[in-house]
Amino acid sequence: MSSTPVTDSKAQGQQPPLKSYRGNCHCGSFIFTILVPEIVSVESCNCSICRKKGYLWVILDTNQGHKLEVVRAIQELKIWDLEVKEFDGKSIGPPYQPAPFDGLEPKAEVENGVVYHGSCHCGAVKVAVKTKGPLDKTFKEKVMECNCSICQRGGCIWTYPTSPSQISFSAGSRENLTSYACLKKVMCKTFCKNCGVPLTNETNEAMTEEIIRATMSDPEMVLRWRNVVWPINLRCLDLCPSDESWSFEEKVKELTIEKGDGWGMVKPGYVNP
Ligand SMILES: [Zn+2]
Ligand SMILES: [Zn+2]
Structure with missing residues (x-):
């Protein structure tokens, strides 16, 4: 900042x-x-x-x-x-050079799967995601911005792969991620240790079902949600190897981006300090 x-x-x-x-x-x-x-x-x-x-x-x-x-x-x-x-x-200035993705492509079998490469800003974390269909005006999967306390601050535009094998990181990238546990520490927002760009929203494995049932007002919703989707922030994506014309600036604005009322939905809610 x-x-x-x-x-x-x-x-x-x-x-x-x-x-x-x-x-x-x-x-x-x-x-x-x-x-x-x-x-x-x-x-x-x-x-x-x-x-x-x-x-x-x-x-x-x-x-x-x-x-x-x-x-x-x-x-x-x-x-x-x-x-x-x-x-x-x-x-302004020389164009940004995205960090070339040098990991294994996501292994998931996805109908009409399209692979995108991206990274945090400094390139310490390089990621690939295989989406169901191209990220353009024809994309039918959920894309959402959320106004909850953490998503609003992170400015994330989430999409929701349904298998962890739709996402892959290049070697060493996971070591350059750190995370911040929120939503009663049920979820971890990951971000680059160096540049801070948010990448994914992951289940905090330390939070057991027992703890979730004891601490959340709607444990069923939380339990349904985790291990069903592996959200990734579209803002990290830079290019599509199978479509050189794809760019974040041109194509993400074509997507139908839901505005999710996480602020109103997550209970107990965040308390401003
Ligand atoms: Zn970085
Ligand atoms: Zn802080």
Whole structure:
């Protein structure tokens, strides 16, 4: 997360009234308050790091390029209600070179299976996924963004392979993943130890059925869900070996992306620190 000075002394006095927003990382180690004009729009940049992290920027001063990347961590902010302005960061500087996938392709037998390669931003974690059909406007499988406390912060666009063998990592990649256990520690959101890009949502094997039944208000739903789907964040995908014309920027916007109300559904809910 980068930040720039919130106040611009030159423009003080001409600014719209400031509003205070409180935000935090998911675990609550980092809590902040910002004082900015009311946030009604954000900027979405298509550069490689902003795309892979799902960053949304608040523009404080267009002329001076002051931006804040904290929108997803602000408490009570309904980010789906905000106007999103596109910023073509991809055209600035040399093009991003995706890390070439050098692992074994996913072994799963999948009807109309199409393999995609991707990675975190730094390339320490390289992954391949075989989806049921191409990731374009014809894709029929579930794709979802979720507004739960952790998915909103991660900016993930999930799709849901139904077998772990639809996903493969290159050698050494799993060692470069770390994870954060959430949803009463039932699930682990994995991300690159180095660059932080979220990759998958995995079952926390330490959480037994007994613990889940004792701690969750809807244990059946949790138990049904885990070991049925192996969610992967589409934001990590860079290319399709069987279709050179495929690109994240062009094709993921063609997908029908559900907006899942994880915030409302997950009980007991997340408590803002
Ligand atoms: Zn944290
Ligand atoms: Zn990385």
